[in-house]
Amino acid sequence: MAGDAARILNPIELTGPRLAGQEDLLTPAALGFLIDLHRAFEAKRQARLAARRQRQARFDAGELPDFRADTRAIREGDWTVAPLPEALLDRRVEITGPVDPKMVINALNSGASCYMADFEDSTCPTWENLLTGQRALRKAVAGSLDWMAPDGSKHYVLDPASKTVLIVRPRGWHLDEKHVLVDGQRLSGSLFDLGLFAFHNAAALQAKGRGPYFYLPKLQAMEEAALWDEVLAFIETRLGLPEGAMKVTVLIETLPAVFEMHEILHALRGRIAGLNCGRWDYIFSYLKTFRRHRDRVLPERSQVGMTQPFLKAYSELLIQTCHRRGAHAMGGMAAQIPIAGDPIANEEALARVRADKQREAGAGHDGTWVAHPALIPVAREVFDQAMPGPHQQAVRREDVAADRDALIRPSIGTITRKGFDNNVEVCVRYLAAWLEGQGCVPIHWLMEDAATAEIGRAQLWTWLHHGHLHLDDGTPVDFSLFDRSLMSLPSKLADRMKLPGGSKINEAIALLDQLTHAEELAEFLTLPAYERL
Structure with missing residues (x-):
């Protein structure tokens, strides 16, 4: 009851950190x-x-x-x-x-x-x-x-x-x-x-x-x-x-x-x-x-x-x-x-x-x-x-x-090892930068935003959860392949502290791992990531 009364008296609450000059924008x-x-x-x-x-x-x-x-x-x-x-x-x-x-x-x-x-x-x-x-x-x-x-x-x-x-x-x-x-x-x-x-x-x-x-x-x-x-x-x-x-x-x-x-x-x-x-x-x-x-x-x-x-x-x-x-x-x-x-x-x-x-x-x-x-x-x-x-x-x-x-006709094509690993890498690098506060990130000479990471992690989820798929070289697309690709990133990105989001690489790896192994495909990547900001 006390909380309801407080909301009636002050119906709006700002929970973000107080920033210099915000009163000029957030006027009464x-x-x-x-x-x-x-x-x-x-x-x-x-x-x-x-x-x-x-x-x-x-x-x-x-x-x-x-x-x-x-x-x-x-x-x-x-x-x-x-x-x-x-x-x-x-x-x-x-x-x-x-x-x-x-x-x-x-x-x-x-x-x-x-x-x-x-x-x-x-x-x-x-x-x-x-x-x-x-x-x-x-x-x-x-x-x-x-x-x-x-x-x-x-x-x-x-x-x-x-x-x-x-x-x-x-x-x-x-x-x-x-x-x-x-x-x-x-x-x-x-x-x-x-x-x-x-x-x-x-x-x-x-x-x-x-x-x-x-x-x-x-x-x-x-x-x-x-x-x-x-x-x-x-x-x-x-x-x-x-x-x-x-x-x-x-x-x-x-x-x-x-x-x-x-x-x-x-x-x-x-x-x-x-x-x-x-x-x-x-x-x-x-x-x-x-x-x-x-x-x-x-x-x-x-x-x-x-x-x-x-x-x-x-x-x-x-x-x-x-x-x-x-x-x-x-x-x-x-x-x-x-x-x-x-x-x-x-x-x-x-x-x-x-x-x-x-x-x-x-x-x-x-x-x-x-x-x-x-x-x-x-x-x-x-x-x-x-x-x-x-x-x-x-x-x-x-x-x-x-x-x-x-x-709704699906595309014809293949999954290469390079394409699989690229999805893993781009997802992690973008997520790391996003968790550090950057929403627009240069990766492999492309300016990537959330849509790229969404495609990558949704592809990984569907390839892995439908099963019985193979790379073009015959390698099974399974969680062993995903785990190996994910675990290789820290050494692959050895100079990661120079990359956007370098300090968040390990957190990004953990989040992509969690989302990819989940039984349900998350609606949007940015929903669980937002709670970590």
């Missing part, structure tokens, strides 16, 4: 706004998460994903989304990355069409990272952001002439913010990230004709999109914004969502600007959705590219769907980073990026993602050649006939 008015968001939407969020679990249980029992019979009228109806604002008409090259001040400055100064400031897969959600990111974005919107290298060697300043459009990605519906309790419950990470950013920046961005704009991750159903629409309408009303001012792009990065793309667009039709092929998380979702289906095990990650039939069908159906409804169809990520000291290898990597972007532009995408500023000229050149106008919505792709079977 801002905290009151977060309380109202929680009370209005937490029960609905939990209902949607319960619906996810129920549907996954049906998949585990043998059901296959399919287009919904109850929403056929939406798919077959003649409707379009609201007109796109001028700032979002041309999105041919978008750069993505975490929300630390240096990244924010470099991204907004990069010359990209848009910058997706990511609170999700490329930001480790420590309390310090989240508040530092919110502060950096607030200063960026105000035009006052700068950053000095710790050794004083370089001063980074936001270019006032930058035309790069800011788009913010909050965390997904499944993630909590453990450092903020409302009425004794954890606040949604989604509502914390988006709500706090909107509270401080929405009016300023609206005055500039720049939104605010958001990317919405990890949606699995139209009802989850409809919940976001409710949240955004609530925020618009509370902050005095015009109806539909807050525009969103939805990442199609879960297998269930590909069967509801029309429905997701319809649920958000007053504010949606497009859909994005979040291909790495999409592969992870395929693995997770079919975790109990022995006939849908995928080969090693390097063999699961966008030319594989199920991924080609997914991307082309997304283009067809978006263009029919007047929305952008955004392409996927190029994660390569410059290979210092090896110009031949670097040019080979750039050639792979160029080929991937040519595939996207030729298929009809309206823009694409890169992880590093050095890739912007490559991607821009490709899209400038293929897309003289601001987008390709006139490309309707009536030739695409992606039925249910095409969208």
Whole structure:
């Protein structure tokens, strides 16, 4: 009773370490706004998460994903989304990355069409990272952001002439913010990230004709999109914004969502600007959705590219769907980073990026993602050649006939020892860096985020738990193979203290071992890892 009385008097509790200047962000008015968001939407969020679990249980029992019979009228109806604002008409090259001040400055100064400031897969959600990111974005919107290298060697300043459009990605519906309790419950990470950013920046961005704009991750159903629409309408009303001012792009990065793309667009039709092929998380979702289906095990990650039939069908159906409804169809990520000291290898990597972007532009995408500023000229050149106008919505792709079977057809391929060991190594290295507070990590000249680790550990789990699989050299894929690979890492990474997360390598090994041996595939790697932060 005493605890209930205390919560009535003080309904919000901040459990994170007190950081210098946090009162400027977490003002009484801002905290009151977060309380109202929680009370209005937490029960609905939990209902949607319960619906996810129920549907996954049906998949585990043998059901296959399919287009919904109850929403056929939406798919077959003649409707379009609201007109796109001028700032979002041309999105041919978008750069993505975490929300630390240096990244924010470099991204907004990069010359990209848009910058997706990511609170999700490329930001480790420590309390310090989240508040530092919110502060950096607030200063960026105000035009006052700068950053000095710790050794004083370089001063980074936001270019006032930058035309790069800011788009913010909050965390997904499944993630909590453990450092903020409302009425004794954890606040949604989604509502914390988006709500706090909107509270401080929405009016300023609206005055500039720049939104605010958001990317919405990890949606699995139209009802989850409809919940976001409710949240955004609530925020618009509370902050005095015009109806539909807050525009969103939805990442199609879960297998269930590909069967509801029309429905997701319809649920958000007053504010949606497009859909994005979040291909790495999409592969992870395929693995997770079919975790109990022995006939849908995928080969090693390097063999699961966008030319594989199920991924080609997914991307082309997304283009067809978006263009029919007047929305952008955004392409996927190029994660390569410059290979210092090896110009031949670097040019080979750039050639792979160029080929991937040519595939996207030729298929009809309206823009694409890169992880590093050095890739912007490559991607821009490709899209400038293929897309003289601001987008390709006139490309309707009536030739695409992606039925249910095409969208779930497994890839053909093999598992090599190198591919198996690479999954183990990348998972451990990324996890170690994440546990040390880094969400975006360079590994083997790729800028990796949580999606890469999710694919790797989900593949390991499915290969090992289905049994009777072999490497291409005939070696059984079993827990002895996994244990040997895992135990070899400390010596393989002998210089690990020089690596991101070097101090957490042993903890990461233990966590991957635990998750891989578990009888159930964990829903998200970041859920148990978050409790260790």
